[in-house]
Amino acid sequence: MTIQDMVRVLNARVLIGEEKLDMPVYTACCSDLMSDVLAFVDEKTVLITGLTNPHVVRTSEMLDLKCLVFVRGKVPSEEILDSAEEQGLVVITTKATAFTACGLLYAEGLRGVPVPLEWDMEGKK
Amino acid sequence: MTELIRSSYPVETADYASAGSASADIKRKLKQLGITGDVLRRVSVASYEVELNLVIHSLGGELTLSVFPEYVQLVSADRGPGIPDLSLAMREGWSTANDEARSLGFGAGMGLPNMKRNADDFDIQSEVGVGTTITMKFKLA
Ligand SMILES: Nc1ncnc2c1ncn2[C@@H]1O[C@H](COP(=O)(O)OP(=O)(O)OP(=O)(O)O)[C@@H](O)[C@H]1O
Ligand SMILES: [Mg+2]
Numbered sequence: 001m002t003i004q005d006m007v008r009v010l011n012a013r014v015l016i017g018e019e020k021l022d023m024p025v026y027t028a029c030c031s032d033l034m035s036d037v038l039a040f041v042d043e044k045t046v047l048i049t050g051l052t053n054p055h056v057v058r059t060s061e062m063l064d065l066k067c068l069v070f071v072r073g074k075v076p077s078e079e080i081l082d083s084a085e086e087q088g089l090v091v092i093t094t095k096a097t098a099f100t101a102c103g104l105l106y107a108e109g110l111r112g113v114p115v116p117l118e119w120d121m122e123g124k125k
Numbered sequence: 126m127t128e129l130i131r132s133s134y135p136v137e138t139a140d141y142a143s144a145g146s147a148s149a150d151i152k153r154k155l156k157q158l159g160i161t162g163d164v165l166r167r168v169s170v171a172s173y174e175v176e177l178n179l180v181i182h183s184l185g186g187e188l189t190l191s192v193f194p195e196y197v198q199l200v201s202a203d204r205g206p207g208i209p210d211l212s213l214a215m216r217e218g219w220s221t222a223n224d225e226a227r228s229l230g231f232g233a234g235m236g237l238p239n240m241k242r243n244a245d246d247f248d249i250q251s252e253v254g255v256g257t258t259i260t261m262k263f264k265l266a
Contacts, residue, residue, distance in 0.1 A: 033233055035230065035233035035235040038170055038235070038239060039233075042166065055144070055231070058145035058173065059230075061169075062170050063169070063170065
């Protein structure tokens with residue numbers, strides 16, 4: 001799917017990057033824990049989050065993410081949007097909760113980033 | 126070996142607002158040198174993690190980038206408080222981060238293991254009451 005498709009599926013509003021909506025997206029991750037995003041995400045993906053502080057954009061910058069989706073209708077400050085724009089990020093906001101946003105996108109075929117797990121289901125390394 | 130670049134960035138304790146600005150500048154400099162892709166991403170992530178640790182856990186310190194023809198080096202050196210138990214600190218999930226750091230999305234105890242995973246060479250030295258020094262190397266090509 002493309003970012004445009006995500007906008008449609010999530011009934012989202014585009015805050016930054018209107019001209020880049022035809023970019024393809026293959027995977028997404030959803031987290032409010034930037035520590036985890038930094039530790040597990042290693043491909044150019046989409047971050048779905050409810051956190052709107054400047055570190056969400058900084059984390060995206062370090063990882064070269066391409067799109068940020070804010071849930072529950074959250075809109076970050078002008079300052080944060082400006083730095084997102086400088087980096088060439090696409091930023092959209094949806095009224096859906098994180099759970100619902102993920103479900104809607106998954107149903108349309110989007111999948112999570114592959115996460116290497118060192119343990120099996122019994123918790124053994 | 127010839128050093129191509131050396132830049133130092135002072136990092137202040139609890140300066141949450143500008144935390145990450147040194148790493149953003151480091152990333153810019155490396156890009157200008159034509160360093161891209163996987164190495165650039167690994168250096169950027171490790172640099173951001175170590176810079177955040179200076180802000181969140183240290184009494185202040187300095188992050189230094191050096192680029193040599195064969196590798197990129199990051200050194201973080203701080204003025205304390207030092208880490209009492211290094212093997213505990215290196216464990217995934219162990220954190221002493223305060224509420225402010227946690228409210229920003231950090232403090233999961235993932236940073237040090239993540240640096241170690243991303244760097245080709247990782248060394249940490251720490252003494253309580255003196256400080257912590259972390260040296261990371263990333264091979265080029
Ligand atoms: N420069 C430092 N000075 C003093 N203590 C440190 C320093 N760096 C790390 N520590 C200690 O080591 C612990 C683990 O660090 P680590 O980066 O792995 O996790 P964190 O910073 O707590 O959380 P995260 O990195 O996931 O946001 C910290 O909680 C802190 O107690
Ligand atoms: Mg950390």
